[in-house]
Amino acid sequence: MKLKNSAALVTGASRGIGRAIALALAAQGAAVAVNYRSRAQDAHVVVKEIEAAGGRAVAVGADVSDPVAAAELVSRATDLLGGLNILVNNAGISDDALIHDAAPDAWWDVMKVNFGGAYHCTHAVLASFMAQGDASIVNISSAMGERGWIGQANYAASKGALNAFTRSAAVEVARFGVRVNAVLAGFTPTDLVSEVLRRDGGKGIKRQIPLRRFATVEQVAAAAVFLAGPDSGYTTGELLCVDGGFSAQLGIGRP
Numbered sequence: 001m002k003l004k005n006s007a008a009l010v011t012g013a014s015r016g017i018g019r020a021i022a023l024a025l026a027a028q029g030a031a032v033a034v035n036y037r038s039r040a041q042d043a044h045v046v047v048k049e050i051e052a053a054g055g056r057a058v059a060v061g062a063d064v065s066d067p068v069a070a071a072e073l074v075s076r077a078t079d080l081l082g083g084l085n086i087l088v089n090n091a092g093i094s095d096d097a098l099i100h101d102a103a104p105d106a107w108w109d110v111m112k113v114n115f116g117g118a119y120h121c122t123h124a125v126l127a128s129f130m131a132q133g134d135a136s137i138v139n140i141s142s143a144m145g146e147r148g149w150i151g152q153a154n155y156a157a158s159k160g161a162l163n164a165f166t167r168s169a170a171v172e173v174a175r176f177g178v179r180v181n182a183v184l185a186g187f188t189p190t191d192l193v194s195e196v197l198r199r200d201g202g203k204g205i206k207r208q209i210p211l212r213r214f215a216t217v218e219q220v221a222a223a224a225v226f227l228a229g230p231d232s233g234y235t236t237g238e239l240l241c242v243d244g245g246f247s248a249q250l251g252i253g254r255p
Contacts, residue, residue: 001029002229007081009033009074011064011121012091014042016190017140020217021088022046024225026055030086033077034059037091056081064091064117074124085132086228087125089118089162090140096151107154114158115165122169122180130176138227139166139182140220143243146184159184163239170237179236181227186243188215210245 008025012018014036022032023046032050034057036043043059050057058080062073078084092114095106118139129135144152145159163182170180187205206212223242226232241247 004029006030006086007084008086009077009084010088010090011035014039017217017220018090019046020221021224024221026050031056031081033081036061037063064121065112067120070120071124085135087137089121091117094155098151099153110154111158115161118162129178133177135178136228137180138224141182141184143184143186143247147247167237174236181238183223184239184241185220186215186246188220215242
């Protein structure tokens with residue numbers, strides 16, 4: 001197991017991609033702090049799954065959009081696991097709407113979770129990560145952060161900020177042995193994108209993806225585990241697309 005003796009904090013890990021990442025990290029030997037904001041029961045189910053498979057995990061509640069709560073989360077996770085050397089910033093929300101129809105401040109709630117949460121948790125771990133000299137931060141972003149999509153302006157802006165933050169943070173802390181990378185997920189059926197897929201079950205979107213299928217949460221999790229672990233030891237500042245070729249094409253990829 002490549003992450004034996006490692007300890008990871010995964011934000012927003014009670015369901016969806018975060019849950020898959022927590023399970024995948026544990027399967028590679030990492031002890032995992034499963035963060036949740038309001039879904040305590042779901043988070044404890046994830047912990048039980050990890051424990052049933054012979055791993056070690058704890059559930060820790062916190063709203064990462066609050067810098068004080070994020071700092072307390074990192075402190076508690078570190079205490080409960082006896083250390084911390086992997087941070088996966090996964091917590092995120094969406095609030096899709098056309099710019100014209102949205103409230104003037106509709107961008108802020110999305111930004112303060114999707115970007116603010118990652119910023120706060122990264123800030124909170126850096127002192128210990130830099131002192132260790134060997135640690136990894138993985139930000140779960142989106143292909144939307146590099147491209148445009150109708151009704152996704154606030155979400156895309158938050159992920160674009162996260163992508164820029166990933167690059168800058170990677171350069172800033174590289175000399176301390178801390179790596180910072182991001183996974184840019186494509187369309188992955190979770191609660192977060194349920195509204196986008198509701199109209200036709202996602203058939204119209206799937207036709208625009210070169211691989212003609214959606215990502216699974218396990219595929220996104222596998223990329224996160226790769227970036228967190230030793231196999232990517234010379235990789236930092238990378239935005240790794242897991243989108244079925246969606247962002248590689250011009251338009252919808254066909255005439």
